[in-house]
Amino acid sequence: MGAQLAYRFITLSRRTKAVILISADIFFAVLALWAAFSLRYGEFYVPKGDMWYLFAAAPVIAVPIFLRLGLYRAIIRYIEIRALWTIIQACTLYALVFALIMYQSGIKGIPRTVTPLNWLNMMVLVASSRFFVRWWLGEIYMSLSGARRFEKSNQKNVVIYGAGSAGIQLASALAHGREFKPVAFIDDESALQRQKVNGLRIYPLSSLSYLIERHKLADVLLAIPSATRSRKSEIIRLLEPYAVHVMSMPGLSDIAQGKVKVDTLQEIDIADLLGRDSVPPDASLLSANISGKVVMVTGAGGSIGSELCRQIIQLQPKLLVLFEISEFGLYAIEKELHQLSARINSEAPEIISILGSVTNASRIERVCKTFTVQTIYHAAAYKHVPMVEKNPGEAVWNNIFGTLSTAKAAISADVETFVLISTDKAVRPTNTMGATKRFAELILQALSLDTVNKHHTRFTMVRFGNVLDSSGSVVPLFREQIAQGGPVTVTDARVIRYFMTIPEAAQLVIQAGAMGQGGDVFVLDMGEPIRIVDLAKRMIHLSGLEVKDKNHPNGEIEISFIGLRPGEKLFEELLIGDNVSETTHKRIMRAEEQVISWAELETLLATLEKAAQKEDFECVRAVLKYAVTGYVPQCEVEDLLWKHAIVTCALPIGTEGQKKPPFVLSQREVKDQAEP
Numbered sequence: 001m002g003a004q005l006a007y008r009f010i011t012l013s014r015r016t017k018a019v020i021l022i023s024a025d026i027f028f029a030v031l032a033l034w035a036a037f038s039l040r041y042g043e044f045y046v047p048k049g050d051m052w053y054l055f056a057a058a059p060v061i062a063v064p065i066f067l068r069l070g071l072y073r074a075i076i077r078y079i080e081i082r083a084l085w086t087i088i089q090a091c092t093l094y095a096l097v098f099a100l101i102m103y104q105s106g107i108k109g110i111p112r113t114v115t116p117l118n119w120l121n122m123m124v125l126v127a128s129s130r131f132f133v134r135w136w137l138g139e140i141y142m143s144l145s146g147a148r149r150f151e152k153s154n155q156k157n158v159v160i161y162g163a164g165s166a167g168i169q170l171a172s173a174l175a176h177g178r179e180f181k182p183v184a185f186i187d188d189e190s191a192l193q194r195q196k197v198n199g200l201r202i203y204p205l206s207s208l209s210y211l212i213e214r215h216k217l218a219d220v221l222l223a224i225p226s227a228t229r230s231r232k233s234e235i236i237r238l239l240e241p242y243a244v245h246v247m248s249m250p251g252l253s254d255i256a257q258g259k260v261k262v263d264t265l266q267e268i269d270i271a272d273l274l275g276r277d278s279v280p281p282d283a284s285l286l287s288a289n290i291s292g293k294v295v296m297v298t299g300a301g302g303s304i305g306s307e308l309c310r311q312i313i314q315l316q317p318k319l320l321v322l323f324e325i326s327e328f329g330l331y332a333i334e335k336e337l338h339q340l341s342a343r344i345n346s347e348a349p350e351i352i353s354i355l356g357s358v359t360n361a362s363r364i365e366r367v368c369k370t371f372t373v374q375t376i377y378h379a380a381a382y383k384h385v386p387m388v389e390k391n392p393g394e395a396v397w398n399n400i401f402g403t404l405s406t407a408k409a410a411i412s413a414d415v416e417t418f419v420l421i422s423t424d425k426a427v428r429p430t431n432t433m434g435a436t437k438r439f440a441e442l443i444l445q446a447l448s449l450d451t452v453n454k455h456h457t458r459f460t461m462v463r464f465g466n467v468l469d470s471s472g473s474v475v476p477l478f479r480e481q482i483a484q485g486g487p488v489t490v491t492d493a494r495v496i497r498y499f500m501t502i503p504e505a506a507q508l509v510i511q512a513g514a515m516g517q518g519g520d521v522f523v524l525d526m527g528e529p530i531r532i533v534d535l536a537k538r539m540i541h542l543s544g545l546e547v548k549d550k551n552h553p554n555g556e557i558e559i560s561f562i563g564l565r566p567g568e569k570l571f572e573e574l575l576i577g578d579n580v581s582e583t584t585h586k587r588i589m590r591a592e593e594q595v596i597s598w599a600e601l602e603t604l605l606a607t608l609e610k611a612a613q614k615e616d617f618e619c620v621r622a623v624l625k626y627a628v629t630g631y632v633p634q635c636e637v638e639d640l641l642w643k644h645a646i647v648t649c650a651l652p653i654g655t656e657g658q659k660k661p662p663f664v665l666s667q668r669e670v671k672d673q674a675e676p
Helices: 002-010 014-041 051-068 083-104 114-140 165-175 205-215 229-239 252-256 270-274 283-288 303-314 327-342 361-370 385-390 392-412 432-449 474-483 502-515 532-541 598-613 617-627 640-644 667-674
Strands: 156-161 180-186 200-203 219-222 245-248 294-298 319-324 350-355 375-378 417-423 458-464 488-490 520-524 557-561 580-582 588-591 594-596 664-666
Touching: 014 051, 014 114, 051 083, 083 114, 156 165, 156 205, 165 180, 180 205, 180 219, 200 205, 219 229, 229 245, 283 502, 294 303, 294 361, 303 319, 303 327, 303 375, 303 502, 319 327, 319 361, 327 350, 361 392, 375 392, 375 502, 385 392, 385 432, 392 417, 392 432, 392 598, 392 617, 417 432, 417 502, 432 458, 432 594, 432 598, 432 617, 458 502, 474 488, 474 532, 488 532, 502 520, 502 588, 532 557, 594 598, 598 617
Parallel strands: 156 180, 156 219, 180 200, 219 245, 294 319, 294 375, 319 350, 375 417, 417 458, 458 520, 488 557
Antiparallel strands: 520 588, 580 588, 594 664
16 A cells, blocks of 8 residues: 555656645644644644734745745655755744744734744654655655566665765665665775664675675675775675675766766676776876877777777877778777767867778878878787687788888878887797787888888887787676676686786877887886686676586586687797886886898898788798797698698798898897998
8 A cells, every 4th residue: 555655656747746745834834833832832722813824924934935945846755864954944044034024023922932943843844754755755665667566575685895975875876776775885994884874784894794694695786986996906805705796886987977877887897806006197198199180090990999099089189080991890989989079178189080901001101191190009900819820811911011001101101100009929929910910010110220211200119918808808708608607718727818908008008109219119017917717717706606616516607628729828928038128107118129120121021922922821930930039839820721722932031940030130239230
C-alpha cells in the first residue's frame, strides 16, 4: 500500500506536487501559530475576536515568502541536508514579517513569546515534513523511469572505499539508483572509523572480510578520484586478496567537464595498477612545435596518433592535418576532434583530413607543401609483432619506405620538425617489426648527418615500450577473455614488458620532440617492467574472480601458457648501448646510437627495395641483419606467399654474418669526418 501511494505521488505532475506542498504549508502556518499560543498559555487555545485575522494572515504571508526563496522548486525525494539552511532562512523571514504585521495590527493581548515560538514551530514542521517525505519515498519506493516498481532485493550490496566528499556524493547518488545499495564505507582515516555518514558506518579495511560475509558483498567501489596513481595502486593491492569485484568513480576532471556523472562507475583503470604518477609537463616544451603552427600527424587514427591529435588540438595549432590510410579511423578521429574543439573556449583550429598512405611519396609531399606543414609527428607504422612477421614485405614498405617518403617530403617542403614514434622493439630486435623500426631510425639519423644534401628539417626519434589499452595490447584481450570465463592466454610465465599510458606517452613524445637538435634518439623512462602473468592475475582478482590452478582447483579463470609467438622475445630493452644522458625532463633520456652514413645507407635501401619488390624475404632479412645492430631473428621467414615460392638472392653488400659493416659509424665519428 505504501509503495503504491509513493508511486502515485512520484508520478504526479510538478504543478500538482507544488499545490500539495503549498496546501501543507498553509496548514503548517495555522498549526504553528496555534501551537505557539497554546504553549504560551499552557492550555488548548481557542482564538477569539480579532485573533482570527492573524490565523488567516499567517499562510498569506508564509506562502509568497516560501515561493520566492524556492522551497517549491526542490525535488523532495532528492533533497539534501543543505536545503535545511534555505528552510531556516524562509521560516525566519516569515516569522519576522508576521511579527511586524501582528504587532502593528493593533490587536491587543498578544504575548511577545508567541513570535519565537511561532518561528520554531514553523521551522520544525516545514523541515521535518520534507525530510520525512524524502525518507519515506527512499525507503518505500524507488524508481528510475517513474513507471516501474522497484524491488530492493534486486540491488547488489556494495561497500564504498573512501568516506570523503566524493564517497558521500556517490552513496547519495546510488541511494536513488536501482543497481547498487551502499551498506558501509571503508576509510583509512582512523578518526573517521566507527563514525556514521548518511546512516552508513565507516569501517577500517581490516573489517572487509566481516562485511563480505555479513552483507554478501561482491563489489567494492573506489571513491578516491583525487588520489595519486601510486596511492590507488597501493589500495588495489590491499584489495586483491579479497574475492570482490573492484570498480571506481571517474576522475574529477571528467566529472567537472561533464563527460560522466558521479555515479558512473567503471572498471579499474589498468594505469592504476602500474602505480606510476605522471610528471607535470613543461608547458614551453608542449607548445614549442605546435602552438600557432601547422601540424601533421601520420597514422592519425591509431592509438598513439589519435592521442597525439587530442593533445595537439588543445595546444592551439594554426592547422591540424590528419593523415591516415584507414577510412574509418580517419572519420572517427575527425569526428572526435570536432567535438573536442567545440569545448575549447578559444577559437578552434582548422582540421584537415587526408586519406592516404605514407608510401605514396608524391601525395604526402603535396600535402606538406599545400598546407605549409611545419611539424610532423610520424606515427604511421605496422606495429603488431606476429602480424608483421607473417607479412614482412608490407612492414618494409610501410615502416621503412613510408618513413623515407615522409622524411623526404618534409625536407622538400622545408618542414621544421619531424618526430618519429619508435619502439623499444627496435633495440636488438628479434622480429621484423623491431628491425624495420630501427631501420627507420637509421634513415632519419643518416639524413640528419648528411653533409652533402643540406636541409633545415630537424629529425627526432622517440623510443618507448608498450602503451596500455592500445590496439593489439594484452589488456583488452585479457578483459575479453575474463568476460568469457577464460582461459586467459599468456605466452610465457617469464615474459616481462614495460608499460605506459597512452596520454602520458603522447605528452612525452611532444616534449621530447621539442628538445631535438637533429638526429636525436630520445628514450622515455618506462618505470619498472611488469610480468605479464602478474598483470593477468591482478585483472582476474579485481574482477572478483579467482585464478584456477593446481593450488586453487575451484577457481573460476584459468591461465593458459601458449608459448612465444613468431618474433616475440621474453624481455624488451630501450637502449642498444650504454651511452645515455639525461635531459631537462626527468622522464626523457637522450641515447647516443651508432649510425650509417647517408651515402652508404642509400646502397642498402636500393638493395632492400629490389628485394621487397621481388618478395625475396631471405634477401630482405639479410639487409636488415646487416644494417640493424643486434638483429637476431627468433624464427624463420613466416610469410605464407614466400613459403610457397622460395626465391634466392645474392646479397652484393657483404656477408650476412658480418657483425658491423665498415661503414657503420657512431654519430661522433660521422661529425668528425664531416669537419674540415
